Amino acid sequence: MRTKGTPAELEARRVRAAGLLGQGKGTGEVAWLVGVTTSCVSKWET
Numbered sequence: 001m002r003t004k005g006t007p008a009e010l011e012a013r014r015v016r017a018a019g020l021l022g023q024g025k026g027t028g029e030v031a032w033l034v035g036v037t038t039s040c041v042s043k044w045e046t
Contacts, residue, residue: 003036014044021045 003010013034020030027045031038 003040017041017044 003013005013013036017030017034017036020033021027021041021044025033027038027041031041034041
């Protein structure tokens with residue numbers, strides 16, 4: 001199921017997640033912080 005939000009909001013989530021991953025945060029923590037599933041974060045990592 002797609003996360004709710006405008007395309008701009010979804011992109012902002014992805015950008016925030018990328019920044020958190022770059023800081024060394026784990027997939028689970030990033031998912032919790034941005035409000036998505038861990039599988040979403042894993043997909044964004046690739």
